[in-house]
Amino acid sequence: MKEFDIIVCGATGYTGQLACEHLARSYGSELRWAMAGRDMAKLRSIQARFEVPSHVQLIEVDITDAAAAASLAERARTILSTAGPFANVGEPLVAACAHNGTDYVDVSGDAVWIRKMLDRYQEVAAGSGARLIFTCGFDSVPSDLGVFFLQELARERFGAPAKTVKGRIRRLVGGLSGGTLASGRASIQAAGADPKIPQLLANPFALVPGFDGPAQPVGNAPVFDPDVKSWVAPFILAGMNAKSVHLSNALLGWSYGKDFTYDEMIMLPGAEDADSAREAADANIWSNVVRALQIDLKPGEGPSEAELAAGSFEMIFVGRTASGQEISTTVTGEGDPYALTPRIVAECAVCLTQDGTTATGGVWTAAAALGEPLRRRLEQRAGMSFSVA
Numbered sequence: 001m002k003e004f005d006i007i008v009c010g011a012t013g014y015t016g017q018l019a020c021e022h023l024a025r026s027y028g029s030e031l032r033w034a035m036a037g038r039d040m041a042k043l044r045s046i047q048a049r050f051e052v053p054s055h056v057q058l059i060e061v062d063i064t065d066a067a068a069a070a071s072l073a074e075r076a077r078t079i080l081s082t083a084g085p086f087a088n089v090g091e092p093l094v095a096a097c098a099h100n101g102t103d104y105v106d107v108s109g110d111a112v113w114i115r116k117m118l119d120r121y122q123e124v125a126a127g128s129g130a131r132l133i134f135t136c137g138f139d140s141v142p143s144d145l146g147v148f149f150l151q152e153l154a155r156e157r158f159g160a161p162a163k164t165v166k167g168r169i170r171r172l173v174g175g176l177s178g179g180t181l182a183s184g185r186a187s188i189q190a191a192g193a194d195p196k197i198p199q200l201l202a203n204p205f206a207l208v209p210g211f212d213g214p215a216q217p218v219g220n221a222p223v224f225d226p227d228v229k230s231w232v233a234p235f236i237l238a239g240m241n242a243k244s245v246h247l248s249n250a251l252l253g254w255s256y257g258k259d260f261t262y263d264e265m266i267m268l269p270g271a272e273d274a275d276s277a278r279e280a281a282d283a284n285i286w287s288n289v290v291r292a293l294q295i296d297l298k299p300g301e302g303p304s305e306a307e308l309a310a311g312s313f314e315m316i317f318v319g320r321t322a323s324g325q326e327i328s329t330t331v332t333g334e335g336d337p338y339a340l341t342p343r344i345v346a347e348c349a350v351c352l353t354q355d356g357t358t359a360t361g362g363v364w365t366a367a368a369a370l371g372e373p374l375r376r377r378l379e380q381r382a383g384m385s386f387s388v389a
């Protein structure tokens with residue numbers, strides 16, 4: 001038996017602290033877990049601030065050191081990583097987990113880095129039995145699990161999956177963090193230096209190597225959507241979320257169909273025509289990447305406690321089967337996305353260690369590997385709900 005069920009890496013960062021708070025409040029002494037970070041003084045401060053039980057071990061470590069990362073992986077059943085930017089510091093932990101048969105979850109939303117990890121460690125993890133699950137935060141679990149939930153209902157109701165699904169963000173109250181902005185700026189710099197990166201980012205099937213799927217809705221400009229009776233605009237997380245949804249479809253044996261299409265956009269309340277929709281989209285940080293990246297936040301900074309509590313989101317999913325039968329579902333969350341992300345990734349880690357999964361070693365998504373058990377946990381412990389609209 002390994003020493004710990006879960007080790008939280010990046011525990012002194014903005015998201016890592018909140019993940020530790022969630023584990024402490026929700027599970028207390030139910031889990032054997034530890035907090036890992038670069039600064040022991042900060043670890044002790046976080047332990048005191050969030051009243052983390054004294055049995056939770058504090059581990060001072062540099063996760064960019066391959067030997068140190070391997071030591072962590074040897075001691076835990078699951079590594080939960082919030083330490084980014086992942087493109088700069090994340091690979092040693094992924095490699096260590098893949099080689100040691102240790103499960104891994106993180107909050108990365110960097111499709112380029114995830115594809116590199118898939119290419120380098122899929123076969124290694126398949127051999128060791130490690131389940132590697134990326135994007136276990138606000139991107140991309142609400143979208144990924146939201147589509148999974150809709151498809152389960154569609155098969156139950158109609159005997160067939162939805163051939164097309166739209167994801168529409170009806171409400172999103174929340175801010176951004178310095179860590180996310182740093183990762184976004186690093187991705188843009190990388191894209192400018194490598195012409196292959198923009199192609200990968202534009203490909204909705206980038207995480208399904210060798211699959212050239214059907215044309216997908218573009219979603220790159222405001223349009224009126226009659227299904228939700230609202231103008232909608234591009235959503236800055238849509239690209240990553242769609243890649244996760246399509247990877248889930250592949251991992252689930254194409255249970256949504258090889259001709260499945262998905263797109264995701266944000267609704268613009270109050271927009272009455274194309275001009276007002278463009279103005280609203282330009283002013284929205286969740287729609288305008290340039291505006292979002294102009295926000296001055298340093299890594300470790302993010303929404304205040306009051307802002308975390310005041311935030312929320314609501315997504316609508318509209319699916320249609322090949323024969324035209326329609327189903328609509330809703331996914332909601334209480335709290336800012338940066339309050340939800342640490343809860344979601346923590347529940348992914350707990351689900352892996354406590355609920356079991358038929359997933360074998362390799363790269364997975366949260367929906368494909370954890371599915372219904374994770375959905376129940378998120379409703380019971382993370383302030384989320386999944387319902388028929």
